[in-house]
Amino acid sequence: MSAQDSSSGVPHLPGMEVRPVERNVYEVQIGPAHPGSGHMRIIVELDGDVMVRVDPDIGFVHRTMEKLAEGRDWIKNIPLFERMAILDACNITLPYVEAVEKLLDIEPPERAKYLRTLLCEINRIASHLYGMGIFGVFLGHSTLYMWAFGDREVFVQLAEDLTGARLTHSYPVFGGVRRDMPDDFPENARKAVRYMRNRLNEYAKIFLNNPNIRKRLEGVGVISKTRAAELGIAGPNARASGIKYDVRLVEPYEAYPELDFEIPVFEEGDSLARAWMRVEEIRQSLNIIEQAVDWLEKHPREGFMHDKFWKAAPKLYKDVYEGNIPYAGKYRVKLMPLFATLKVPAGKAAARVEAGRGEMFYYVESDGKDVPYRVRVVSPSFRNVIAFKYVMPGHRLMDLPTIYGSFDYFPPEWDR
Amino acid sequence: MVTAEELQKSILEALKDYKPQVEPSKGYIDVVVPVEHLVDAARKLKDMGFDHVISVGAVDYLTKKQLKIMYHLTSYLNEDLSRFMVSLSTYVSRDNPHCPSLTPVWLSAEFHEREEYEMFGITFDGHPDLRLLLLTPVVAALKPLRKDFIVKEESDNIEADYEGFKATKWW
Numbered sequence: 001m002s003a004q005d006s007s008s009g010v011p012h013l014p015g016m017e018v019r020p021v022e023r024n025v026y027e028v029q030i031g032p033a034h035p036g037s038g039h040m041r042i043i044v045e046l047d048g049d050v051m052v053r054v055d056p057d058i059g060f061v062h063r064t065m066e067k068l069a070e071g072r073d074w075i076k077n078i079p080l081f082e083r084m085a086i087l088d089a090c091n092i093t094l095p096y097v098e099a100v101e102k103l104l105d106i107e108p109p110e111r112a113k114y115l116r117t118l119l120c121e122i123n124r125i126a127s128h129l130y131g132m133g134i135f136g137v138f139l140g141h142s143t144l145y146m147w148a149f150g151d152r153e154v155f156v157q158l159a160e161d162l163t164g165a166r167l168t169h170s171y172p173v174f175g176g177v178r179r180d181m182p183d184d185f186p187e188n189a190r191k192a193v194r195y196m197r198n199r200l201n202e203y204a205k206i207f208l209n210n211p212n213i214r215k216r217l218e219g220v221g222v223i224s225k226t227r228a229a230e231l232g233i234a235g236p237n238a239r240a241s242g243i244k245y246d247v248r249l250v251e252p253y254e255a256y257p258e259l260d261f262e263i264p265v266f267e268e269g270d271s272l273a274r275a276w277m278r279v280e281e282i283r284q285s286l287n288i289i290e291q292a293v294d295w296l297e298k299h300p301r302e303g304f305m306h307d308k309f310w311k312a313a314p315k316l317y318k319d320v321y322e323g324n325i326p327y328a329g330k331y332r333v334k335l336m337p338l339f340a341t342l343k344v345p346a347g348k349a350a351a352r353v354e355a356g357r358g359e360m361f362y363y364v365e366s367d368g369k370d371v372p373y374r375v376r377v378v379s380p381s382f383r384n385v386i387a388f389k390y391v392m393p394g395h396r397l398m399d400l401p402t403i404y405g406s407f408d409y410f411p412p413e414w415d416r
Numbered sequence: 417m418v419t420a421e422e423l424q425k426s427i428l429e430a431l432k433d434y435k436p437q438v439e440p441s442k443g444y445i446d447v448v449v450p451v452e453h454l455v456d457a458a459r460k461l462k463d464m465g466f467d468h469v470i471s472v473g474a475v476d477y478l479t480k481k482q483l484k485i486m487y488h489l490t491s492y493l494n495e496d497l498s499r500f501m502v503s504l505s506t507y508v509s510r511d512n513p514h515c516p517s518l519t520p521v522w523l524s525a526e527f528h529e530r531e532e533y534e535m536f537g538i539t540f541d542g543h544p545d546l547r548l549l550l551l552t553p554v555v556a557a558l559k560p561l562r563k564d565f566i567v568k569e570e571s572d573n574i575e576a577d578y579e580g581f582k583a584t585k586w587w
Contacts, residue, residue, distance in 0.1 A: 059550030066535075067561055102442040229492040232468035232524025243492045250498045349442040350488065350501055352470070361470050361488065376473035376486075378528070383470075386527050415550060 025052060030400070032060045039411040042388065042404075046397060054392040056385050062415040069375040074100060075339040077372065079170050084379060085413040086167040088127040090119040091355035092413075096375070097172045098253065099351040099364040103344050104174060109303030110255075111296070112176035117255040118292040119162060119171050120353075121285040125196070126155040127356030128278040128285075131408035135275065136207065138405035139216060144207045151199055154192050161185055164332070173335065174342070175306030180321075180331035186293045193286045200279055208275060217272035221391050221403035224269060233387055234380040235358020236277040237407055241269035247354040259291050271406035278408070301331070309336040343370050357381055357408050381414035420445065423500055430460050444488065444501035451506045451515060458487070458521045461504060465494035469518075470501065472528035474536045478563040481510045483536060487518060487525065508538070517543035535561040 024047055031041035039060045045053040065084065069077045081096055082089040094116065101108065108116075129152040136144030156166050162181050163169035171177050207213055223233065228241040238245060246263045248256045264280035266273035313336055316325075323330035346368040352361045358380025365374040384407050392403055418426075424445050428436055434453035439446040449457045466489040475484045486505040491497035508515050517540035519526045529540045530549040534556040540546060548556050558565055 062550045064560065067565075067567060071567055099443065226493075229467045230523050232470075232522070238492065244495075245492050245498055250495070251500075347440070347442060348446065350444040350503070352501070359470065363471065363473050363486070363488065365475060374473075374475045376471055378471040382527065383524070386524065390523075 049397045051393050051395055051397060054389055056388045058385060059415055061412050065416045066375055066377060069372055071371060073370055074342050074344055082168050084416055085410055087130050088123050088356045089167060089169050090123045090171050091353060092360060094172050095351040095353045095360050095362040097174060099349040099362050100174055100344060102349040103347050103366055106175050106306050106308060108176045108306055111303050113255040114292050114295050115177045116172050118289060121288045122155050122159050124356045125282050125285050126152050128282050132278055135405035138401040158189060158192055161188060175309045176304050180301055180304045181296060186297045189289055189293045193290055196286055200283060203279060216402055217275060218270060220271045220399050221406060222270045223391055231386050231390060232383055234383040236281060237274055237384055240266045240273040240277045242267045247352050247359055253353055259288055261288050271402050274406040309338050312338050343368060355380055377416055379413045381410045385414055418496055420500060430464060431457050444503050446503045446505060448505045451508055454506050455516050458504060458518050462521055465491050465497050467491050467493055469522045469525040472525050472532055474532045474538060476563045482507045483510055483513050485515055513538045514541055516541050519543050
């Protein structure tokens with residue numbers, strides 16, 4: 001099975017190797033074009049209908065972002081990286097922005113931190129609802145799919161009100177954010193929070209406490225606490241196994257130290273706990289949105305961008321921001337002129353945040369030029385894919401979609 | 417509650433037999449050990465409580481003819497340590513790079529090491545399942561993340577072959 005086994009010296013592709021197979025064991029290839037697998041292939045060896053070996057074969061949507069980033073200006077990498085998971089765009093790009101800010105030695109103003117936190121939580125809810133909807137499809141529960149995708153629209157709309165784009169916001173930039181929130185945003189946000197709180201109870205009724213669903217989820221794909229730590233499972237999936245680890249808790253960033261919220265932790269570690277985890281996280285995110293909106297409403301609109309960049313902006317930008325030009329809208333500006341020629345001091349920095357699916361990590365190295373020397377990206381889905389290999393064997397083939405869906409898979413994110 | 421300085425001191429104390437060096441970095445602690453001591457140092461850090469790998473990354477230094485391999489670590493079960501990221505790094509030669517695999521120490525490094533294997537051509541000795549992960553064999557043979565692999569820019573000018581679309585050719 002190792003690279004040396006190949007006769008020509010060239011390593012084989014997964015699934016293409018010639019290997020001895022035991023009697024009564026046969027191989028099933030699920031994907032990459034299967035509607036349930038989504039841009040990845042799972043090579044499963046079955047004894048009867050019990051999985052004995054599972055080999056996740058990923059890379060079907062690999063876009064070599066780490067290499068592309070080495071040839072682009074610092075600011076142009078933000079729209080590049082958010083293509084990893086467009087439905088979680090703020091969380092995905094935030095650690096890159098934070099790492100570059102560490103190299104530049106600047107700290108965003110307080111208001112920018114709250115605006116970033118606000119969009120992070122809106123993204124987290126949208127991402128969880130997407131994951132739950134797909135999970136519903138996997139289990140043949142189309143109602144949840146329709147409900148979750150319908151409710152996700154509320155939060156996508158909120159994100160559009162705040163940033164101007166439904167999905168690829170490019171909202172956090174070095175030293176701050178791209179624009180301040182509109183005047184009617186707090187009212188809309190509170191309405192959305194009230195709506196979603198009621199809906200979560202309905203979700204529990206129709207999906208999580210549904211006897212059919214519970215039968216399929218309970219005790220399936222159990223990961224113990226020590227096993228989850230050993231495999232390095234990230235995010236809500238680790239917390240469903242009893243690990244109290246959340247980057248918002250252990251290394252608070254942006255406005256999280258000032259906000260009041262809980263980190264839900266489940267002990268069971270099965271698929272049902274992972275599904276409940278998402279609902280409980282949405283509940284906490286709604287609390288955070290309320291607090292952030294209250295803070296933003298109470299405090300004056302000053303400092304959405306670091307002074308270093310805002311001072312160098314032309315007068316036109318300031319006029320547009322203050323609403324002096326009638327047709328141009330309010331509180332919005334173009335990108336700061338300094339970004340175009342930005343050179344980041346040489347050095348190495350790493351940053352992590354808690355994205356929707358777990359811990360998002362960036363390592364950024366600069367040699368003082370206008371492009372990065374090296375960017376290493378590790379997304380939470382990439383760290384969760386190892387679970388398929390070690391958790392699925394021993395289960396029946398019919399449990400594969402259950403386990404797969406409960407991990408909230410997202411191939412574009414782990415392929416990068 | 418330990419501070420970053422105290423943690424750095426205790427790590428250097430624990431690894432003192434393996435000639436550790438600290439490089440300046442922001443947001444994490446960068447400890448470099450020689451490649452022959454990498455596995456021993458990793459076992460020491462695991463005993464300290466660093467139980468999983470966040471990332472295994474490599475950097476190509478073309479002028480120094482070296483590759484740097486970094487294991488970013490943190491802890492799930494030890495709340496004191498989970499507040500910090502520590503990088504255990506080593507330098508290997510750029511031509512025919514070999515590095516002992518840390519997958520036997522931290523299982524979570526398995527897929528990361530497979531990725532660096534195909535992107536940089538680093539062979540991780542002792543890895544249980546060292547195969548390609550994301551790339552096809554043809555692309556992986558080029559070692560795409562090394563600095564001497566240069567991505568060609570695509571031109572903005574799209575040259576369409578209008579001559580080929582003469583209507584008389586079709587019927």
